[in-house]
Amino acid sequence: MSQSDPPVKVPLHVRTNDQAGEICVTDGLFRPVAAGIGNLSVDLPRGVYKVKAREGFAEKEDFVILRDEPVTRSFTIRFSSPIPLNDTAEQDPLHIGAIQEHCARAHFCAGEGSSIFVFERCWGCGITPIANRRVMDSLNLHTATGELIVALGKRAYRSGEVNPWAACSVEVRPGAYRLTGTTFKGSPIEHTVMAVPGYQTQIYLMCRTTPHGEVAGNDLPDATVVYARERTFDPDSRDRRLAELARLGLRTDRNVLPDDTVSEILAGTFRDPILGLLGAHLITRLRRPDATDLKLTIARLRQFLGPAHPDVEALTLYPGGTPTSFAFTVPPPMKKSWLLVVEASARNPALVPRDSVSARVARDLSADEPWLFWSPDDGGKQSANDALKQALNTVAAHINLGKISKPPATLVGSVANFAVMKWLWSMRRSAVAPGTEAKLPPADSALLKSAVSEATIEALVNTLRLPRGNVERMIENFKKATNGDK
Numbered sequence: 001m002s003q004s005d006p007p008v009k010v011p012l013h014v015r016t017n018d019q020a021g022e023i024c025v026t027d028g029l030f031r032p033v034a035a036g037i038g039n040l041s042v043d044l045p046r047g048v049y050k051v052k053a054r055e056g057f058a059e060k061e062d063f064v065i066l067r068d069e070p071v072t073r074s075f076t077i078r079f080s081s082p083i084p085l086n087d088t089a090e091q092d093p094l095h096i097g098a099i100q101e102h103c104a105r106a107h108f109c110a111g112e113g114s115s116i117f118v119f120e121r122c123w124g125c126g127i128t129p130i131a132n133r134r135v136m137d138s139l140n141l142h143t144a145t146g147e148l149i150v151a152l153g154k155r156a157y158r159s160g161e162v163n164p165w166a167a168c169s170v171e172v173r174p175g176a177y178r179l180t181g182t183t184f185k186g187s188p189i190e191h192t193v194m195a196v197p198g199y200q201t202q203i204y205l206m207c208r209t210t211p212h213g214e215v216a217g218n219d220l221p222d223a224t225v226v227y228a229r230e231r232t233f234d235p236d237s238r239d240r241r242l243a244e245l246a247r248l249g250l251r252t253d254r255n256v257l258p259d260d261t262v263s264e265i266l267a268g269t270f271r272d273p274i275l276g277l278l279g280a281h282l283i284t285r286l287r288r289p290d291a292t293d294l295k296l297t298i299a300r301l302r303q304f305l306g307p308a309h310p311d312v313e314a315l316t317l318y319p320g321g322t323p324t325s326f327a328f329t330v331p332p333p334m335k336k337s338w339l340l341v342v343e344a345s346a347r348n349p350a351l352v353p354r355d356s357v358s359a360r361v362a363r364d365l366s367a368d369e370p371w372l373f374w375s376p377d378d379g380g381k382q383s384a385n386d387a388l389k390q391a392l393n394t395v396a397a398h399i400n401l402g403k404i405s406k407p408p409a410t411l412v413g414s415v416a417n418f419a420v421m422k423w424l425w426s427m428r429r430s431a432v433a434p435g436t437e438a439k440l441p442p443a444d445s446a447l448l449k450s451a452v453s454e455a456t457i458e459a460l461v462n463t464l465r466l467p468r469g470n471v472e473r474m475i476e477n478f479k480k481a482t483n484g485d486k
Helices: 093-102 238-252 259-267 273-285 295-305 310-315 335-345 357-364 379-401 409-429 445-451 454-464 468-482
Strands: 009-016 022-026 032-037 039-045 047-055 058-066 071-075 114-121 140-143 148-151 157-159 165-172 175-182 188-195 200-209 215-218 224-228
Touching (some): 009 047, 093 114, 114 175, 259 273, 310 335, 335 454
Parallel strands (some): 009 071
Antiparallel strands (some): 022 047, 032 039, 047 058, 114 165, 140 148, 140 175, 175 188, 200 215, 200 224
16 A cells, blocks of 8 residues: 555444433544444454543543454443433442332322322442431422421431431422432422423432441432333333433533434424423424424423423523513523523513412522522522622712713623623622622612613523513612611
8 A cells, every 4th residue: 555545544433321421532642533422333443542431420441452343332321310310420220120019009199180209319339338217308299489398308208227228209280399408418408390281290309328337318419300101110210311312411511412313303203201391302402403493392381281381381492492471470480491481581570470379499409410409598688689789889880980970871780791791790709798798889860770671680690690670679668778778
């Protein structure tokens, strides 16, 4: 072979057993040469390569030497998950059997037409006995407005010593509910749970344990949620596995779904509602080239989950969609749904009514993905009001320092937006120390009126990630305080 001849290329085939997850091939100089999702076929020059496959937060890798014959590599990735699917890191036949038995029961009846099933489990790798008295101990189910329905820990069925678990199935009317619990540090935490007509909402949680084998607390932000038409559990379901990978992918905005699944979601031919929800958010967030709109996806989800599911209606707020007229009186279960609602509320305040549950908890939300949680803490509300006051005073101070008597509207908007982006987020996190006041010049009421323009309100909404109604109320309170109106 002469030096001008192209190098001989050899076929390399890499796949994961479930045809999902990320695949990456690097050469001997650690340069990426090929990538794919679930299944990768590529022709590469002879040489040494490293093949890596990733699902969730678990990885496997292998070295391959390409000579003359095609090479095939197959990976089974056992990623960690609260739901005990087969071929996951914490699968347990006893947990699977317990789910299949108890999801078909009713441990408590508070209505009819739907069901909420909660399964919490510990994982001790079959070695260390774990005290099971605290499994599901802090979990409670409330109405959307906060009234207690049932203390799940008191109604749950518990079993096991090495890998203990607790299960509780509650019959309810379709609608929105709150699942409440505590964090590892003992702080309260809440989450919206949607009960869908004719479905069972299944919530799977993993317990954390101490080195002494005691339960430290549940991991609500890492929950797995399933909408099951039949009150059963299939540990081999590919749709369940893909949905779980999509949930984990949303936490880091990683592309994990194979092309055939993406096509099914966009064409509205998927079979699993939670896969459709999670997949739609993931596809759109990653700006997949074929994600032109979600009309078919939304129509399919409405067939499954009805016309009043906040996560479904939030999907209409993605750019290019037909925005919903749905009022988000309760926060949607998903964090990315909420961010869409907040952004759209800058132009349509009716999306989040001022006196709704959503408006009341908006300043107490956690930063976790992909679920939306909040910690009811009245202290954070005053901090947000202080943040707005300081930010607007800062705007006025910067304009006054420039000695501009009548600043043009465009300059006011630019300075306001600059101040908001630079200082407001940090100020929201740290309130002024008790008994002290920010040493800033008082805001001139006329200047404030001109500075709080439509563009500035939108900047406040997007930066604070609060609905427009909340921001407007904070501005109103600030103006009253500035004008001496108590």
